[in-house]
Amino acid sequence: MIGYNAKETKILENKINLILFHFFIMKAIINQKNNSVTFLVDTKIYLKDVIYKACYVFIDRMYIFLNTSGKGDTIEVTLKGKKTLTRKNIERLEGEFMNELLNCLVRENISKRNQKVLEQIVGGAMGSALGINDISGDEYRQDNENEERIGEDMEIERAVENLRKELEAIEAEDDYEGDMLGIRNIISGSEMLDSKKKNPAKSLARKNKQAKKKNNVKRK
Amino acid sequence: MSKENKTSLKFARALYSPESIEIAAREFAESAELAISKNKDYTEVLIAHKGDEDISSEFANYALFLTIQSR
Amino acid sequence: MISASKINYSNLANFRFTKIAGKYLLTTDTGRWIFLEIEEFEKFLEGKLKKNTPIYEKLSKGGFIKAKKTEIAEYASKYLKLNASLAQGPSLFIFVLTLQCNHRCLYCQVTPEKEGAKGFDMSREVAKKSVDLAFRTPSKHVSIEFQGGEPLLNWPVLQYIVKYAKALNKTEKKQLKISLISNMTLLDEKKLAFLLKEGVSLACSFDGPDYVHNKNRIYLDKRGGSYKPFIENLKKTQKSIKQKREKNRNVFVDQLNAVLTTTRFSLPYPKEIVDEYIARGFDNIFIRPLSPFGLQRKTIDVIGYSAEEFIKFYEEALDYILELNLAGAFFVERNAALALKRILNYSDASYYEMRSPCGAGIGQMAFDYNGNIYTCDEGRMAERMGYDNFKLGAVFGDKYDEIVDNEVTRTMCLGSSLDNQAGCNDCVYRPYCGICPLANFIEYGTIFPQVLNTDKHKINKALFDYIFTKISDEKYKKIFESWIS
Numbered sequence: 001m002i003g004y005n006a007k008e009t010k011i012l013e014n015k016i017n018l019i020l021f022h023f024f025i026m027k028a029i030i031n032q033k034n035n036s037v038t039f040l041v042d043t044k045i046y047l048k049d050v051i052y053k054a055c056y057v058f059i060d061r062m063y064i065f066l067n068t069s070g071k072g073d074t075i076e077v078t079l080k081g082k083k084t085l086t087r088k089n090i091e092r093l094e095g096e097f098m099n100e101l102l103n104c105l106v107r108e109n110i111s112k113r114n115q116k117v118l119e120q121i122v123g124g125a126m127g128s129a130l131g132i133n134d135i136s137g138d139e140y141r142q143d144n145e146n147e148e149r150i151g152e153d154m155e156i157e158r159a160v161e162n163l164r165k166e167l168e169a170i171e172a173e174d175d176y177e178g179d180m181l182g183i184r185n186i187i188s189g190s191e192m193l194d195s196k197k198k199n200p201a202k203s204l205a206r207k208n209k210q211a212k213k214k215n216n217v218k219r220k
Numbered sequence: 221m222s223k224e225n226k227t228s229l230k231f232a233r234a235l236y237s238p239e240s241i242e243i244a245a246r247e248f249a250e251s252a253e254l255a256i257s258k259n260k261d262y263t264e265v266l267i268a269h270k271g272d273e274d275i276s277s278e279f280a281n282y283a284l285f286l287t288i289q290s291r
Numbered sequence: 292m293i294s295a296s297k298i299n300y301s302n303l304a305n306f307r308f309t310k311i312a313g314k315y316l317l318t319t320d321t322g323r324w325i326f327l328e329i330e331e332f333e334k335f336l337e338g339k340l341k342k343n344t345p346i347y348e349k350l351s352k353g354g355f356i357k358a359k360k361t362e363i364a365e366y367a368s369k370y371l372k373l374n375a376s377l378a379q380g381p382s383l384f385i386f387v388l389t390l391q392c393n394h395r396c397l398y399c400q401v402t403p404e405k406e407g408a409k410g411f412d413m414s415r416e417v418a419k420k421s422v423d424l425a426f427r428t429p430s431k432h433v434s435i436e437f438q439g440g441e442p443l444l445n446w447p448v449l450q451y452i453v454k455y456a457k458a459l460n461k462t463e464k465k466q467l468k469i470s471l472i473s474n475m476t477l478l479d480e481k482k483l484a485f486l487l488k489e490g491v492s493l494a495c496s497f498d499g500p501d502y503v504h505n506k507n508r509i510y511l512d513k514r515g516g517s518y519k520p521f522i523e524n525l526k527k528t529q530k531s532i533k534q535k536r537e538k539n540r541n542v543f544v545d546q547l548n549a550v551l552t553t554t555r556f557s558l559p560y561p562k563e564i565v566d567e568y569i570a571r572g573f574d575n576i577f578i579r580p581l582s583p584f585g586l587q588r589k590t591i592d593v594i595g596y597s598a599e600e601f602i603k604f605y606e607e608a609l610d611y612i613l614e615l616n617l618a619g620a621f622f623v624e625r626n627a628a629l630a631l632k633r634i635l636n637y638s639d640a641s642y643y644e645m646r647s648p649c650g651a652g653i654g655q656m657a658f659d660y661n662g663n664i665y666t667c668d669e670g671r672m673a674e675r676m677g678y679d680n681f682k683l684g685a686v687f688g689d690k691y692d693e694i695v696d697n698e699v700t701r702t703m704c705l706g707s708s709l710d711n712q713a714g715c716n717d718c719v720y721r722p723y724c725g726i727c728p729l730a731n732f733i734e735y736g737t738i739f740p741q742v743l744n745t746d747k748h749k750i751n752k753a754l755f756d757y758i759f760t761k762i763s764d765e766k767y768k769k770i771f772e773s774w775i776s
Contacts, residue, residue: 048235052288057737059285063277066284068232068261075235080277103741106713114710121377122648122704129380129653129695131429 028094032087036063036080037094043073046101051075053104054097062093225269227276230262231283238263240286244279251275299338304357308332309719312760321369322637322722323353326763373722375639376646376654381695382432383643383655384425385668386452388413388445390660390675394474394517396496396508397594398552400585402675403440406511412445413660418452420686421658425456426463427691433460434468438657438668443477445660453489470494470545474508475524476517483528487535487544493528497521497549497571499557499564506556507594522571529572548625550577553601554594561608565615565622575623576612578605580750583734584672598746602753609757616770628774630754633723634762636775643667645725649707652683652700662686664694666703669729681729703728706738714742720755 028039041051055064063080079093111118231241241263245254252275253268267276308317315332318324327335327346334340335355340347350356354366371378390411392403404411413421425433435456437449453469460467470492486493498504505516528547536544549568551557557564568576580601581587587594608624615622632640643650651666658664662685665671670681681703684694706728709715715726728738730747742748761767 049291052291055284056288059281059288060736063281064284065277065280066232066235067230068234099741103713103739107711107739110713110716111711114716117710118705118708121710122701122708125377125648125653125704126696126700128378128429129700130692131380 028091030087030090032090034080035085035090036078037090038076038078039094040069040071040074041077041101043075046105047108048075050101050104050108051077053108054101057100057104058097225272225274227267227269227274229265229267229276229280231265231280232262233258233260235287236263236283237287237290240290241265241283243286244283247282248275248279252279254279293333293336298336302338302357303336304355306355307717307719307721311756312763316719316759317353317355318719318722319354320373320722321354321366322373322633323355323369324634324759325349325353325355369637373633373637373639374646376641376650377639377648379432379654380430381425381428381650381652381654381656382430382641383434383436383650384421385436385438385655385657385671386413386418386421386442387438387440387657387659387668387671388442388448389440391444392440392474393444393476393511394441394508395511395586396474396552397590398507398554398581398585398587400582400587400669400672401440402585402672406441406444411440411660413448413658415448415451417658417660417662417686418448419455420662421664422452422456422459424658424664424686424691424694426459426465431466432468433463433465434470437469437471437473439472441474441477442471443473443482446482450485453485453491457489468492472496474517474521475528476520478524478528480527483531487531490542490544492545492548494548494550495521495525496552497525497568497573498551498554499560499567503556503560503564507552507554525571546574548575548577549573550579553578553580553596553604555596556594558596558600558604561604562611565608565611569615569620569622574621575625575628576608577625578608579626580605580746582669583730584669584676588676598749601746601750605750606753606757613761613767613770616773617766621773623774627754627758627771630723630758631771632775634758635768635772643725644727645723647707647709647721647725648704649725649727651681651703651707651729652695652697653704656683656694658686664689666699667729669727673729673733676733678733680732702738706731712739712742714748720752723755724751 028037030037043051046054051066055066058064058079062082065078065080067076067078069076077097079097081090081093085093238258242256245256245265248254248267250270251273252270255266255268257264257266265279267279269275304319306317306319308315310316311326314326314328316324316326317332331340331346335350340350347356354369358366376382390401390404391406391408392399392401393406395403422435425435433456435452437452439445442449449471456467456469469490471486472494475495496508498507501516501518504518504521507516508518508521509516525547532544532547535542551564551568565576580598581591581595609627612622612624629640629642629645632638633645639646641654643654646654649667651670655667656664657666657668657671659671659674663671663674664683664685665674666681666683670683673679673681681699683689683697683699705711707726709718709721709724709726712726715721715724718724726742727747731740731745732738734740735745758771762771
């Protein structure tokens, strides 16, 4: 092209081809007779698993057919209404599907990023429900209006101090960067289920119970 | 069969597990006669509908459902 | 305009933020929050805030600045306090005494059976087994809540459970609370006397003035709305509670609470509904929107509305309630109060709808009349609608551990963990919010919906936006504090 060198021309041509590709090739094809819309999904952006997840959400609402496209890294998706749809509603199917695809993609990334945190929290909560994590959370419950809260702040301060000492003791083993909140030692997951190591949460619970007994004795 | 009514579906092996298609075929055996042939890239299903109803979309959906479930 | 290239990450702890009313609101996982002016926020991100300034101290104390190793334990303790109920185990046990009901409320979540229908009552055997299982919880708290249908229609088993639970508790020594959710129309003096004597807390549905209440809450036998008999029994109950309190000053007697379910008929009358509550002796209201369960799936065209319409109604009601409080009255909106407990007290309100993960199976469970056990009350409602995905087990045959530790519980935990939802994970209100995977499944066909498009998200966000917009004004902050003291 005039004004461009060979390299620049090549780059520009590739860009134009990509745009044309997306416009003509990726453009959805509406088949009103078949009550369907067909379009391509880029598998470099949306991995197969994510596409399947999006399909799963819609599978009871529409007919879905997947095919290899033979056009680069893409999968051909055909969505067909279960009832007869207007042209506009057929077009909408693609938009809805792509929205869900994006939702699944973002969630996939979040799940991977937060996997450890989720394991800790879910594992800990389930462990507590099974009575495996012996953390006494009673000090924090306030649904009984008659419960005295005078000792609560003091108990929390004592608990924090004890926890600090215990965490300092095992700090050397802990991955500081990977466990910023120190959650692992408070509500820990699978390690707690079969761990015979010293359990800071159990120690905390024991100490809280002892402190509570002492307070009750004092009040009497 | 009251009427000759056939549909051919090609399922890419990269996208639909052949085992899921076979399971789906067994489930739909009452509604249609299904003949499965396989090659390297596709599982082809020839559906001869028994009634007037075209069950090919339902079949394809079910095959996809089973494929996703099996992952 | 903040330039991403200038952000100095080395000093920044994990926080989320948004812009509200021209300022930046920041929150941390411990529930701490702070408002920053735009310039302050920019300096904070760029690491240019001077130490030993008040704002730096506030940010440091709130956990917005990367903690030193010595501060991590404190941070963890704060996180634990905000999420304390996660560490307790199940404490709320719904007992569905019967599916019979003498009403057909337009928004009924239950899909009830007619009064007199056979085969829909909890038996003594199921009741006993359910109580036994409930007391297996590691939690020190056991809260038994009678639901239905109309629970009073299975009065003998209600009495049995009250007696049995109390007898069992003599050895178990839990903090036992028993409550009854009733439409109040079948509450005669004998029943009331028993309930008050046994310390059973009472709650009811009250939709406001008769012209609203009677449209929503109608008798099954086409007698029309039940406002009049409801009010009569309401007055008797409140009088009896007052008398009992006066006679027994050292004994805790719970007040009667009411819940408002908002329908299209409610929308024009936020003030009138609040006024009616006050006129009937209530000092609080729980305003809730419709849920996707039960009969309201069929009546949605008549009673339904958009999220935006509900938000407008709710904000008008809240504005009016705050006005009343400013004028010296004490009146609480309980939904807001539950959120405020997390926001101002940084503590767990033990409200499963504002918790991550939610209470399904790990904080609560529902014992259905037939002995089936579900993740929560909504789980058994879903079963009535044809979705049996939320069953945990059965009282006969399944042990406590098997009921809690199963795929359904795990799935519900993952589906209600805000750290696992696109949109929630990065939301500034993540420390205070919650999500119901069950409602999402019923409404959107998945426990991982496009959260930002859901009505519940819009409503929750509107509530938090409202609170945080008001909270900077000291006069409103004082009112909010009085609601949770």
